[in-house]
Amino acid sequence: MATILADNRNSFAILPDSPDLARALDEANVPTLLAAYVHMTHDAAFLDRFADHIRPAFSQPPTDIPEELADDLRARMRHLLTTGEGYQARPASDALLQRIMTVTVGEPVEDEFLELVEDQCGFRPYIDRSQMVGRKAPKADFKILVIGAGMTGMAAATKLREAGYNFVVIEKNADVGGTWYENRYPGVGVDTPSHFYSFSWEIWPDWQHYHPHGADMQKYMLATADKYGLRRDIRFNTKVEKLVWSDVDKVWTVTVQKADGTREDIVVNAVINGHGPVNRYQFPDIPGLDDFAGTLVHTANYPADLDLKGKRVAVIGTGASSAQLVGAIAPEVGQLTIYQRSKHWVLFNPELTHEVSEGMRWALANIPNYKEWFRFRVYWAAADGLYSNVVKDPAWEGNMTAVSQGNAMTREYALGYMQQRFADRPDLIEKLTPDFPIFSKRIILDNGWFDALARPNVHLEDQGIARILPNGIEAKDGSVFECDVIICATGFNVAKMIGNLTIKGIGGRDLGEEWGEDDPRSYLGMCVPGYPNYFHTVGPNSAPNHAAGQNMISECQVHWIIEALDRINEADANAFEVTQDAFDAWNRKVEERMPQMIWTHPGANSYYNNSKGRVFLSWPWRLVDFFHATRAPEDGSYRLLH
Structure with missing residues (x-):
């Protein structure tokens, strides 16, 4: 029978020393593992050994933790989880939690975030009304x-x-x-x-x-x-x-x-x-749309049995839904023309296509506090950590396609990625490069979008649509794309x-x-x-x-x-x-x-x-x-x- 060690925020059953545990420790995110370990042991001094090796999320590289230090952490966590030795039953103090946050994201986390993190990361609900006395x-x-x-x-x-x-x-x-x-x-x-x-x-x-x-x-x-x-x-x-x-x-x-x-x-x-x-969801207001004789669908009401193999397909719209759809269907359709009304900034996040490894999933499911601290890390990098991108710097004197130095740097990163991906396609670079600041509209995350645009069976039409014909779409330059299917990726009202x-x-x-x-x-x-x-x-x-x-x-x-x-x-x-x-x-x-x-x-x-x-x-x-x-x-x- 397992021994249970518990308090109101930490509880775990002592784990067997198993291959699953070993693999989880090897594959776990090291800063998150550090946070979980210090939360359970209250060993704040151990944090200090990592502090100089962890930087904010968008630094290059964000960490340079020496492997011997990471191995020491893994060994300590393994001993803790399999013996219970070093576990502290009393709740971690707010000061310790704040120190864990600051070290493991590589920048100061102020007092104002404490209640949010405890509530949103599952350590302690802000209010559970079923438990409120009186x-x-x-x-x-x-x-x-x-x-x-x-x-x-x-x-x-x-x-x-x-x-x-x-x-x-x-x-x-x-x-x-x-x-x-x-x-x-x-x-x-x-x-x-x-x-x-x-x-x-x-x-x-x-x-x-x-x-x-x-x-x-x-x-x-x-x-x-x-x-x-x-x-x-x-x-x-x-x-x-x-x-x-x-x-x-x-x-x-x-x-x-x-x-x-x-x-x-x-x-x-x-x-x-x-x-x-x-x-x-809303269909676009384009003359002739109701007269199209082929298949007309909206991404938000997509038929489960729609077969696009070898078909001539038109996609109206180039926002997030279109980018996801096009990346998925481009390899199987015969011809694909995408009609662009407005341009969008595209960012590449390699995690977008990454599967969570078995060891990482095991860590999230079994190592106490690990999934909570991983959630905090994601919140910090993907939410309020991005806020500075959308605030205008009144002292900014750069060009009109950015609102601050940081925003300009993000723009250059996105532009550099586009130029690298389409080094041999200046026509696509010209069609795709926005003339407004990045983050002023919704960002597109590249999950096959750029790959699709570079395919020989795909054409990006930026001249606008004049009208829909019974057999296809006429662009404003008079060109006609005859198609079997029109998919409207035109969003919502x-x-x-x-x-x-x-x-x-x-x-x-x-x-x-x-x-x-x-x-x-x-x-x-x-x-x-x-x-x-x-x-x-x-x-x-x-x-x-x-x-x-x-x-x-x-x-x-x-x-x-x-x-x-x-x-x-x-x-x-x-x-x-x-x-x-x-x-x-x-x-x-x-x-x-x-x-x-x-x-x-x-x-x-x-x-x-x-x-x-x-x-x-x-x-x-x-x-x-x-x-x-x-x-x-x-x-x-x-x-x-x-």
């Missing part, structure tokens, strides 16, 4: 409806249940997953590294790739739904159509359409809208954030009319005055467009919403409504900040901007700032309705 239990007849069972809806379901609330989730699809249930085109994948793009309470050791394929991501979502029993509170194949607030009864009447086409009204006290901004929902608030106010087609505004991306107990997640100016982190934004918003619901419950009130003053002040703060950000550069124009150029989507600060802003509703920012 918290008033929610009323059984106070019911919440959650729209959508994607990442945000699943987070809401998990935490609402933990908090003891009565709720139901309405999901239009047949299972959980949201965008990862729907997007199944060849090559579909995730920009965010696997070991960060997950729930903080369900850090998965089973990723097969360092960047998940779409099927990997959906597998995680399904496994999480199974583990937490989420499906019992979800009504599938049901679509929300309308929300109407009652000024008299202080409730929402939610009209849903069931699978059989009939409608039902559900009366609830609060609504959490988790249907997400990348849920409503992100700006119309309520989609086709009708939302009627106090006095019949209509949120669709107030936001219009592309001008949504809210408080913290969640609340709008006049719509009590309506919480719109992943809303205006809450997207982390500087880097990875949508999973964390979703968690933070769910946390804040439940805090708001608790305020209602504690006061025996009926509803929570953000004030007009708080709403106005927040939007002024965002507007004042945005001119300092790369997304307002004259050359930047993407789906982050609305038709008037306003940046409606992006959160203009770091993830750690969002974390602290969403710990609880600020006193004076809301009123409670009785």
Whole structure:
């Protein structure tokens, strides 16, 4: 029987000295192994031996740890795990955790990150409401409806249940997953590294790739739904159509359409809208599109049985979905023409195609604290570590294609990669090189995109489309590409954030009319005055467009919403409504900040901007700032309705 050593943050069973352990120690990331070892032993002095050999993530090289020092670490960890000798049962202090962070990422990690890391890396949840002493239990007849069972809806379901609330989730699809249930085109994948793009309470050791394929991501979502029993509170194949607030009864009447086409009204006290901004795909507005006689598809609704072998295929769009798709299909199609409307910066990350080795997966699954510290390392490199790229340096005097020295260096790296890959194709370099700063639009990660563009059966058309013909596409220069299949990789209607929902608030106010087609505004991306107990997640100016982190934004918003619901419950009130003053002040703060950000550069124009150029989507600060802003509703920012 295994001996268990435990405290509230460290616990492990003593492991047998096995070939699996030996292989895991050999293949494990050394700085992460160091973090896990010091966390368990509290041997801060051992950190000092590594401090001069670890540098920030984008340094070249990021580490130069001597092999004898790495071997010493492996031997110490092996002895600890197989004997328990040196294990410290008391929790690691904040000072030690901070020292571990600073040494293992090669740069200072300030106090403001401690709570975020402990919560988001799974060491200690910021709040577990099921364990809160003195918290008033929610009323059984106070019911919440959650729209959508994607990442945000699943987070809401998990935490609402933990908090003891009565709720139901309405999901239009047949299972959980949201965008990862729907997007199944060849090559579909995730920009965010696997070991960060997950729930903080369900850090998965089973990723097969360092960047998940779409099927990997959906597998995680399904496994999480199974583990937490989420499906019992979800009504599938049901679509929300309308929300109407009652000024008299202080409730929402939610009209849903069931699978059989009939409608039902559900009366609830609060609504959490988790249907997400990348849920409503759109076809391009091009003359003749409906007249095409061949096969017309969108990447977000890709037929599982579509056979492209030997076919003449046109792809409209050159964004992230197109780059993933083209890299996957180019080797099998007969001829492929890609129609480019706008250029995009491309970065190469070798990890994008790397599989997680068996030893590394074993370490993540079995070495205590290893997966948590690996998640921290990924967060630091792929999220807030990239923030400086999107902030304008007022003293920058370089060219107009960058906003700071660091941003210019990143641009040169991307440009150098492109020039190296297409050294013999100056025509492609000319077509692909953007004239705007890198990071002012979404970055493309190269996972076969450049390889595909260099193939003899692939042509990149940058003259624009004049019209769609029954047998193909006519470009603006008059050339015609006759094709069998047109695939639209043309994204989503992100700006119309309520989609086709009708939302009627106090006095019949209509949120669709107030936001219009592309001008949504809210408080913290969640609340709008006049719509009590309506919480719109992943809303205006809450997207982390500087880097990875949508999973964390979703968690933070769910946390804040439940805090708001608790305020209602504690006061025996009926509803929570953000004030007009708080709403106005927040939007002024965002507007004042945005001119300092790369997304307002004259050359930047993407789906982050609305038709008037306003940046409606992006959160203009770091993830750690969002974390602290969403710990609880600020006193004076809301009123409670009785």
